[in-house]
Amino acid sequence: MQDVQESKPQVSIDEFRHAIDAAIERGELAPVDTPLTHYHTPDLYARRIVVPAGSIFTTMVHKTDHIAVALRGVIAFYDQDRIEHIMRAPEVMVTKAGTQRVVAVLEECEWVTVHHCTEQDDEKVKDALGFETMAEYEATKLLGVVT
Numbered sequence: 001m002q003d004v005q006e007s008k009p010q011v012s013i014d015e016f017r018h019a020i021d022a023a024i025e026r027g028e029l030a031p032v033d034t035p036l037t038h039y040h041t042p043d044l045y046a047r048r049i050v051v052p053a054g055s056i057f058t059t060m061v062h063k064t065d066h067i068a069v070a071l072r073g074v075i076a077f078y079d080q081d082r083i084e085h086i087m088r089a090p091e092v093m094v095t096k097a098g099t100q101r102v103v104a105v106l107e108e109c110e111w112v113t114v115h116h117c118t119e120q121d122d123e124k125v126k127d128a129l130g131f132e133t134m135a136e137y138e139a140t141k142l143l144g145v146v147t
Contacts, residue, residue: 010082012080012134013058013080013100013101013102013134014058014100014133014134014135016058016102017058017133020056020057020058032051032052032055032057034049034050034051034052034055035049036048036049036122037049038122038125040120042118043116043117043118044114044115044116044117045114045115045116045117045119045125045128045129046112046113046114046115047112047113047125048110048111048112049110049111049112050108050109050110051073051105051108051109051110052105052108053073053105053106053107053108053109054105055103055104055105056102056103056104056105057102057103058100058101058102058103059099059100059101059103059130060100060126060129060130060131060132061098061099061100061130061131061132061133061134061136061137062095062096062097062098062099062100062129062130063097063128063129063130063131063137064097064115064116064129065094065095065096065097066094066095066113066114066115066116066129067092067093067094067095067113067114068092068093068094068095068111068112068113068114069090069091069092069111069112069113069114070087070088070089070090070091070092070109070110070111071089071090071109071110071111071112072089072090072108072109072110073089073105073106073107073108073109073110073111074086074087074088074089074105074106074107074109075087075103075104075105075106075109076103076104076106077101077102077103077104078101078102079099079100079101080099080100080101080134089109089110089111095113098137098141100134100137115129117129
């Protein structure tokens with residue numbers, strides 16, 4: 001008798017994010033409050049965040065390359081190719097444009113990201129930095145808007 005290995009369904013990061021949102025709406029998961037501290041110069045924007053252990057979330061799809069600095073803690077993240085990476089503070093990395101990740105916080109973490117961004121309004125920065133879905137990023141890329 002031949003062993004048959006069941007294949008696990010492979011979902012996109014966007015589908016995973018929708019599943020998390022739906023579980024929160026049904027009360028199966030609790031949302032986590034992770035306030036941001038914002039820093040601005042005329043040409044740079046940085047954000048600092050603390051996320052508790054046990055949290056899992058998806059990132060936006062980044063429009064441009066930026067720097068991420070882990071100040072403390074440990075996270076595991078998975079990119080759109082389902083490759084796992086572990087980031088242990090203190091550590092610095094560059095995130096490339098078009099990157100989206102699923103992040104699992106293994107130890108409470110604090111990190112800072114630094115972006116080229118001239119937007120000074122904290123409420124508008126998110127839209128200046130990225131897209132909610134990979135489909136939005138790809139559509140904009142096809143139109144030649146994102147470099």
